[in-house]
Amino acid sequence: MTRWLAIASLIIVVMGAISYAYFSTQSKPKEHLIVSTTTSLYETGFLDILKYDFEKKYPSINVSFISQGTGLAIQTAMRGDADMMLVHDAARELKFLKDGYGVNRKVIAYNFFVIVGPKEDPANVKGLSPLEAFKRIKESGEKKGAMWVSRGDDSGTHAKEKSIWKTAGFDATNLRKMDWYLEAGSGMTATLKMADEKGAYTITDLGTYLMNYNKKNIKLEIIVEAGKDTLNVYSVIANNPKKTEVAKSNFDASMKFIKFVVSDEGQALFDNFGKKEYGQPLFAPYVKLLKSGSNAELIQWIKQQAYFDGTECPQEYRYQAEGLY
Amino acid sequence: MFETFVVAFRQALDLILSGDPEVLSITLRSLYVSGLATMLSCMWGLPLSVALGLSSFPGKKLIRGFFNALLGIPTVALGLVLYLLLSKSGPLGIFHLLYTPLGISVGQSILITPIVVSFASSAVESTDVELRDLARTLGASSFQTSSVMLRESLWGIVLAVIASFNRAIAELGIAMMVGGNIRYVTRVLTTSIALETARGEVALSIALAIILMAIVFSITVAIGSARRE
Numbered sequence: 001m002t003r004w005l006a007i008a009s010l011i012i013v014v015m016g017a018i019s020y021a022y023f024s025t026q027s028k029p030k031e032h033l034i035v036s037t038t039t040s041l042y043e044t045g046f047l048d049i050l051k052y053d054f055e056k057k058y059p060s061i062n063v064s065f066i067s068q069g070t071g072l073a074i075q076t077a078m079r080g081d082a083d084m085m086l087v088h089d090a091a092r093e094l095k096f097l098k099d100g101y102g103v104n105r106k107v108i109a110y111n112f113f114v115i116v117g118p119k120e121d122p123a124n125v126k127g128l129s130p131l132e133a134f135k136r137i138k139e140s141g142e143k144k145g146a147m148w149v150s151r152g153d154d155s156g157t158h159a160k161e162k163s164i165w166k167t168a169g170f171d172a173t174n175l176r177k178m179d180w181y182l183e184a185g186s187g188m189t190a191t192l193k194m195a196d197e198k199g200a201y202t203i204t205d206l207g208t209y210l211m212n213y214n215k216k217n218i219k220l221e222i223i224v225e226a227g228k229d230t231l232n233v234y235s236v237i238a239n240n241p242k243k244t245e246v247a248k249s250n251f252d253a254s255m256k257f258i259k260f261v262v263s264d265e266g267q268a269l270f271d272n273f274g275k276k277e278y279g280q281p282l283f284a285p286y287v288k289l290l291k292s293g294s295n296a297e298l299i300q301w302i303k304q305q306a307y308f309d310g311t312e313c314p315q316e317y318r319y320q321a322e323g324l325y
Numbered sequence: 326m327f328e329t330f331v332v333a334f335r336q337a338l339d340l341i342l343s344g345d346p347e348v349l350s351i352t353l354r355s356l357y358v359s360g361l362a363t364m365l366s367c368m369w370g371l372p373l374s375v376a377l378g379l380s381s382f383p384g385k386k387l388i389r390g391f392f393n394a395l396l397g398i399p400t401v402a403l404g405l406v407l408y409l410l411l412s413k414s415g416p417l418g419i420f421h422l423l424y425t426p427l428g429i430s431v432g433q434s435i436l437i438t439p440i441v442v443s444f445a446s447s448a449v450e451s452t453d454v455e456l457r458d459l460a461r462t463l464g465a466s467s468f469q470t471s472s473v474m475l476r477e478s479l480w481g482i483v484l485a486v487i488a489s490f491n492r493a494i495a496e497l498g499i500a501m502m503v504g505g506n507i508r509y510v511t512r513v514l515t516t517s518i519a520l521e522t523a524r525g526e527v528a529l530s531i532a533l534a535i536i537l538m539a540i541v542f543s544i545t546v547a548i549g550s551a552r553r554e
Binding site: 014018019043062066079081187212217245 | 350353354356357360361364412413414415418423424505507508510523524525
């Protein structure tokens with residue numbers, strides 16, 4: 001009997017020691033804010049900086065980012081497993097608002113997608129517009145000259161890719177069956193690495209591409225530069241506390257976070273991230289741009305792509321949003 | 326190509342030896358989460374195993390069969406089921422277990438309970454029936470008899486517990502789906518390896534993989550050598 005007790009005590013002591021060691025490396029915040037977001041923001045490490053600065057300002061809030069594709073991020077918010085989201089797909093964001101799940105949408109940042117590919121440019125698309133490039137890559141693919149890798153994960157980037165195919169006159173669901181069209185089903189970095197391995201083209205946000213290129217993870221080059229068609233706009237939306245399915249979401253902390261990222265302080269973080277290493281911010285601050293009015297054409301593009309009826313958030317989807325609009 | 330691997334390997338050893346705080350925190354979390362899972366599954370699994378091993382009752386074969394069948398359940402499948410159940414919009418959402426370390430522990434304990442039950446009950450069952458008869462003839466009570474039988478099958482039970490801990494700490498599906506791989510909160514060794522590889526941080530992935538394998542191997546070896554004494 002005593003041997004049993006000895007063994008049991010030993011196990012409990014060991015577990016206790018490990019638990020203590022584990023918990024002593026943790027801090028105990030009082031409330032949680034869960035933000036579901038895109039993989040591109042996550043993989044560049046920018047969210048860690050947002051988290052750090054936000055928690056410095058509000059030490060009682062612990063922010064957790066769940067990085068998934070935009071599609072999944074929206075579902076997570078709809079299920080109430082996240083309190084708010086930070087995504088980049090205006091069409092689906094509007095649906096989220098219209099279905100009553102979200103309130104207080106704010107456009108916070110932007111960057112551009114670029115088409116990258118092997119240096120040799122087998123499909124010969126350098127210098128073309130994104131639309132023309134897509135068409136030619138498809139032609140080249142059918143002749144076994146080039147390959148394309150798609151995110152294939154229902155993310156914002158994937159949605160952008162599908163919309164360009166659509167404008168070019170093709171249905172991405174048919175393209176999926178082609179030999180030259182590969183679906184990664186992964187985040188941006190994994191997709192870039194796959195394209196690198198296969199010597200294929202893909203569309204990527206500039207931020208993730210630059211980060212990986214600088215780290216020498218990939219050798220792909222920018223073949224088609226940024227333009228109006230490849231604008232990428234990021235927004236935040238808080239869960240609607242009046243909607244029963246998500247009523248238990250932490251609306252208060254969500255609003256604090258939204259107000260933080262649109263503040264001068266928050267926008268400065270966007271402005272600085274990447275400036276040193278890449279010469280430009282990876283996620284350019286939109287609120288700052290709007291305030292300065294320094295690039296009217298770019299502001300117009302963003303409004304055309306990401307605004308609904310002339311506003312980033314129609315009146316009926318605003319709630320307790322003093323000072324935000 | 327091989328060169329980059331060697332460089333990464335060396336960086337990995339640096340990370341481990343320098344005691345990088347985040348690597349340490351992730352390792353401790355893995356041990357804690359899977360350790361708790363093992364304890365939970367033993368709590369309800371061992372008594373059940375003893376009952377299955379020592380007594381016979383209607384439905385015993387069915388229960389044994391049930392746990393044997395669950396031995397090979399794919400972790401992602403179980404992870405998905407748990408994710409749907411534990412979500413705030415799911416039936417067990419009130420427990421707030423999603424995206425927490427405790428949630429992972431509960432999920433992993435469900436995963437490894439079949440291991441504990443199958444192996445431990447086999448160990449108990451295979452102890453010599455003559456031993457039981459001998460104990461009885463020497464005047465032992467029912468409880469004393471069971472204790473003696475248990476002591477005989479102790480190593481079988483210990484191996485069952487070790488096997489289930491190894492399975493828990495090495496699994497990815499549940500930790501990923503139920504935990505969400507949230508930094509400083511639910512990031513464990515397996516999810517970190519998956520994440521850092523996807524981010525292209527090969528050195529860090531290798532470091533974490535080395536630590537994970539070291540944990541699993543050393544526990545197995547330590548128990549194995551203790552047994553031989």
